[in-house]
Amino acid sequence: MFDGLIFFSQAVAGFLTPATLALALGATLVGLLMGAMPGLSATLAITLLTTLTLKLDPSVAILILICAYNGAIYGGSRTAILLNIPGTAANAAACLDGYALARKGEAGRAMGIATAGSVLGSFFGMLCLALFTPLLGEFALSFGAYEFFWLALLGVVMSGNVVTADPIKGWLAGALGLFVACIGQEGLYAYPRFSFGNTDLAGGFQLIPVLVGAFGFSEILTIMAERGTRPKIMSFDTALPRIVDVLRHWKTILRSGTIGVWVGILPGVGEDMAAWTSYATAKRLSRKPEEYGNGSVEGLMAAETGDNASVPGALIPALALAIPGSAPSAVLLAAMIIHGIQPGPMLMVNNPDFIYQVVAMVLIATIGILFFGLFFIRPLLLVLRVPRTILMPIIFVLCTVGAFSLSSRLFDVWVMLGFGTLAFLMRRHGYPIAPFVLGIVLGDILDKSLRRALTLSDGDMTPFFTRPISAILALLVIYTFISNVPAVGRATAWVKTRLEKPGTRPGAV
Numbered sequence: 459m460f461d462g463l464i465f466f467s468q469a470v471a472g473f474l475t476p477a478t479l480a481l482a483l484g485a486t487l488v489g490l491l492m493g494a495m496p497g498l499s500a501t502l503a504i505t506l507l508t509t510l511t512l513k514l515d516p517s518v519a520i521l522i523l524i525c526a527y528n529g530a531i532y533g534g535s536r537t538a539i540l541l542n543i544p545g546t547a548a549n550a551a552a553c554l555d556g557y558a559l560a561r562k563g564e565a566g567r568a569m570g571i572a573t574a575g576s577v578l579g580s581f582f583g584m585l586c587l588a589l590f591t592p593l594l595g596e597f598a599l600s601f602g603a604y605e606f607f608w609l610a611l612l613g614v615v616m617s618g619n620v621v622t623a624d625p626i627k628g629w630l631a632g633a634l635g636l637f638v639a640c641i642g643q644e645g646l647y648a649y650p651r652f653s654f655g656n657t658d659l660a661g662g663f664q665l666i667p668v669l670v671g672a673f674g675f676s677e678i679l680t681i682m683a684e685r686g687t688r689p690k691i692m693s694f695d696t697a698l699p700r701i702v703d704v705l706r707h708w709k710t711i712l713r714s715g716t717i718g719v720w721v722g723i724l725p726g727v728g729e730d731m732a733a734w735t736s737y738a739t740a741k742r743l744s745r746k747p748e749e750y751g752n753g754s755v756e757g758l759m760a761a762e763t764g765d766n767a768s769v770p771g772a773l774i775p776a777l778a779l780a781i782p783g784s785a786p787s788a789v790l791l792a793a794m795i796i797h798g799i800q801p802g803p804m805l806m807v808n809n810p811d812f813i814y815q816v817v818a819m820v821l822i823a824t825i826g827i828l829f830f831g832l833f834f835i836r837p838l839l840l841v842l843r844v845p846r847t848i849l850m851p852i853i854f855v856l857c858t859v860g861a862f863s864l865s866s867r868l869f870d871v872w873v874m875l876g877f878g879t880l881a882f883l884m885r886r887h888g889y890p891i892a893p894f895v896l897g898i899v900l901g902d903i904l905d906k907s908l909r910r911a912l913t914l915s916d917g918d919m920t921p922f923f924t925r926p927i928s929a930i931l932a933l934l935v936i937y938t939f940i941s942n943v944p945a946v947g948r949a950t951a952w953v954k955t956r957l958e959k960p961g962t963r964p965g966a967v
Contacts, residue, residue, distance in 0.1 A: 465814035466588065473818060478518060485522040486826030487834075489529025493545045494537055495849070500530035500546055500729075500786045501673045506853070508666060508793040509860025516797035517812075521819045523793055524773075527786050528580060528823035531729055531766055532831065535572040539565060548729035548768075551737040551761035558753035567700065571755055573831035574704050575711065575762035580824040582715035582763075583722070583770030588817045594778035595813075598803035601779075603911035604922050608931035610904035613725030613781045615938050617893040624888065625942040631889045635897020636904065638663060646909050658869045665792040665898065667861040667870040668877050672895055673789070674857040675878025678850050680885060707759050710740050714763035721764070722771020728784040728892060729765040729772075736764025770820050777801050777813055780903060785892045788899045796864075 473479070485507065492503040503526045511519035534545025539556035552572060559568035601609070614632035641652045642662025653659040704711070714736035721732035740760035741750045750757045772783030773790070780802035782788035794801055799812060806813070861874035881891050915921050923929055 465811040466817055469811065469815040469818035470821070472517070472815075473521065473822060478521070479822075481518060482521055482525045482822050483826055483829070485525035486529040486823060487830060489526030490533035490827065490830055492526075493530030493533030493549075495545060498530075498545070498677060498853075499673065500527050500548070501669075501789055502677055502853075503527070503530045504786050504789045504793070505666070505669050505673050506856050506860055508789065508796070509670065509856075509863055511793075512796070512863065516794075516799055517815055519797055520790075520794060520799070520816070521822065523790055524816065524819040525823040525826055527790065528766070528769055528820070529827055529830070530786075531769055532572075532576040532580075532762075532827045535576065535762055536569065539568045539572065546729075548733055548765040549761075550730060551733040551765075552758055554737070554751045555754045555757040555761075558751065559755075559758065562753055564753070567755075568758060569831075570700060571758050572762045573828065575714075575759045576766040576831070577824055577828045578704070578711050579715050579718055579763035579765070579767035580769060580820065580827070582712070583719050583767040584817055584820040584824065586719045586767075587770040587774055587820060588814065591774050591778050591813050592806055592810075594774060595803055595806040598779050599807075601803060601927065602925070603907040603914065604925055604928040605931060607904055607907040607911060607922070608928055608935060609779060609781060610900040610907065612931055612935050612938070613900055614893060614897050614904075615935055616725050617896045627889045628893045631884065631891070632893035632897040635894040635899075636901045637897075638668070639898050639901020640905060644905065644909070646906070646913075658867075663873055663877075663898075664864060664870060666796065666864050667873040668898060669789050669792060669895065670857050670861050671874035671877035671879075672881040672891055673785070674853065674860075675874055676881035676885065676891070678854055678857070679878065679882040681846060682850055707756050710756050710760050711763050713743075714740065714760040715767040718764035718767025719771035719774075722768030722783045723774050725775060725781050725783060725896065729768045729786075732768035732771075733761045733765035737761045773816060773820075777805060777816065778803065782896065782899060785895055788892075788895050792899060 473482070488507065489500065489503045492498045493500060504523050507523055507526050508519075511522055514522070530546060531548050534549035535552050535556065537543045537545040538549040538552040539560050542553050542557040544550040544553055556568045556572065559565065559571075614636065615629065617628065617632060641659060643650050643653075643660055650660045717736045717739060718729075718732040721735055722729070737750075737757055737760050740756055741747050744750065744754075744756060746754070746756075768784070769786075772787040775781045775783050776787045776791045778801075780791065780800075782791045791801060799805075799809065857874060857878075858871055861870045862868070864870060881894070884891060884894065911922065912919075921928065923932055
């Protein structure tokens with residue numbers, strides 16, 4: 459504990475320089491602006507900034523990305539309250555009560571509630587990040603290649619199962635991502651796979667061009683394919699949080715913060731699920747559930763606390779297991795690897811101070827969103843008046859430059875355009891992008907773990923199912939598959955119905 463406090467104090471002191479604080483505030487502002495613009499996302503903000511931070515010191519670069527991450531999730535609440543349009547998917551739940559409050563003439567109060575919930579949720583998640591990441595990292599030291607294979611597969615399966623109403627489409631998207639990760643020379647013997655004699659394909663697809671395409675170029679195509687109108691912003695008074703709103707709903711804040719962290723830890727689930735889960739739980743336990751959807755302060759507080767608490771929560775498995783908890787944390791994980799930081803169980807052994815540097819980064823990001831949330835509300839809303847015909851070309855140029863700058867190869871630009879078009883088509887046909895990206899990020903871990911495990915066991919598959927932790931993870935993967943098979947679901951419902959009828963049971967004559 460004392461070592462952790464020392465590491466944390468040193469990390470905070472190291473970031474307290476004018477240049478570093480200026481970069482952190484600037485990144486928070488960029489994230490907030492991109493989160494406030496409907497259609498853009500935290501993932502896009504992190505992706506674009508990753509390409510611009512390649513030459514910076516790794517700790518400063520990750521600080522910039524985490525500040526942008528937090529800022530974007532918070533910034534989406536502005537448009538949710540004032541326009542009834544969520545800036546990011548994580549802020550969709552905030553529309554229900556935030557816009558209702560704005561229509562009552564309490565838009566300023568609603569934004570104050572969103573600011574308080576976001577700051578307290580992020581702070582609660584930061585404490586959990588500092589407490590649980592080292593513990594999970596030490597536990598993960600007992601993992602071998604067998605366990606990491608199942609863990610990576612479980613991440614893809616759970617992501618495909620949760621983020622869409624049709625698990626089959628989610629799993630197909632995840633499987634496509636795993637296939638893309640296998641293109642190029644394999645990790646043990648450098649044997650080319652699916653390269654067809656092409657030297658560029660033999661090197662595989664680099665993560666950044668793929669992510670820029672999947673989240674950047676596809677966003678541009680999606681936004682430009684829709685008809686846009688100039689938004690009408692609701693008027694508001696002071697946006698300072700009211701102390702009474704915070705004190706009255708402290709139980710909701712703690713409960714939503716806990717739910718947000720837990721949902722953030724689940725691989726590939728994301729901040730939007732954390733917000734909806736927190737909102738639904740608060741409504742179920744509320745004394746006045748009829749107010750939800752009609753301007754409930756408690757509902758808005760629950761939604762904004764839950765989604766911001768899930769941001770540090772998503773970093774816990776990313777740092778301890780190298781398994782991202784959400785799509786933005788998957789991009790952040792890739793950025794860490796690019797900057798020479800290898801997340802996973804050995805991080806606590808090789809670089810234990812980095813975990814507490816990340817905790818300090820979340821603290822600085824939280825202070826940043828509090829600063830902008832209190833003092834820069836009106837100027838920040840001017841970005842909503844920028845026409846998309848001006849904004850989208852700028853983002854496209856950034857996507858192109860970002861993809862090219864990594865290795866100065868035109869091939870990476872084509873990769874960005876190709877995967878952006880693919881992601882756009884997937885979205886149009888209802889296939890989620892998060893499992894696809896998670897499959898690409900975890901594909902290398904899954905592939906290498908499988909091959910290492912088979913090498914250690916001399917081709918024997920038995921250890922995959924006989925080692926205790928490996929067996930538990932395997933059962934979770936199998937259960938996730940079986941429980942979502944339509945035939946199994948119908949059979950379970952039929953058996954349940956028969957058992958509930960008095961005097962009947964399956965097989966009775």
